[in-house]
């Protein structure tokens with residue numbers, strides 16, 4: 231099947247050029263669910279573009295009766311971030327206009343002045359499908375109301391304009407997948423929300439971070455949070471519903487790199503997830519092991535206790551015991567003629583999941599992170 235291909239203009243530039251994002255839509259013959267998958271929201275995190283290429287190639291090989299519903303794919307979803315450089319380094323994590331993290335700019339319906347308790351009272355006796363449809367209608371109406379309020383003469387900031395474009399394409403989806411990479415060197419993992427743990431295994435990744443504290447306004451959070459708020463309020467009113475709505479952030483490999491293993495894993499996981507959600511008719515792969523979900527507040531981060539050069543640092547994926555030497559710092563401190571070497575031991579037991587890529591550090595810089603065992 232061939233996708234519908236659309237270019238959406240996101241910004242005209244002072245030079246007269248125009249930044250655009252490509253939108254590939256694969257429309258199945260039947261089904262009414264929607265999956266929305268984007269890549270490269272942070273400029274250095276490029277792996278997802280290769281994953282989306284593999285998905286496009288794969289979906290091209292199917293017939294439209296082998297896809298149920300609509301699959302929307304957006305590679306290079308943030309051209310401003312993708313193109314940004316300092317020397318040869320991709321930066322592109324923060325908007326050059328306002329300094330905001332590109333993944334903290336999104337609109338969350340539940341942060342609006344809306345009365346969800348009232349919605350629950352009015353809808354409590356309806357079917358799950360009717361409640362889902364009514365709540366989605368409310369979200370989309372509120373979003374449209376905000377768009378309508380934009381005065382064309384006054385305009386809006388680029389961050390707001392940009393987020394409105396991405397969210398207008400994704401707010402009515404059932405499943406949102408945002409493909410990132412670690413900005414350092416990392417194993418592959420995902421972010422999972424509470425009450426959605428059951429679906430995490432479909433991505434076939436060994437590890438996930440369980441979000442127990444929201445940073446707020448990330449793409450996945452802003453999408454799913456209103457639904458989680460509604461589910462909570464319904465359960466307080468003794469109606470337990472899990473809506474057919476999920477959001478995932480995949481962290482595949484490392485910034486500025488395309489690790490082919492990460493591409494393969496990302497592609498395989500997404501295909502398996504879409505099959506589990508009955509959007510593709512493929513045989514489901516049962517994972518050899520469940521995804522181990524690590525509560526976000528239990529992750530241990532290590533920062534340099536003093537400035538210097540990092541040596542003998544253990545790699546991501548290394549299993550460690552308490553007392554193992556994680557790395558050395560070689561320092562030429564001006565207070566001593568003799569250079570010093572400090573051995574840093576692990577205070578934790580677990581697996582190193584990411585390590586910074588720069589071997590020279592100032593005091594307080596991030597060195598590595600550990601998913602603890604147990």
Ligand SMILES: [Zn+2]
Pocket residue numbers: 272275333410411
């Ligand atoms: Zn990212």
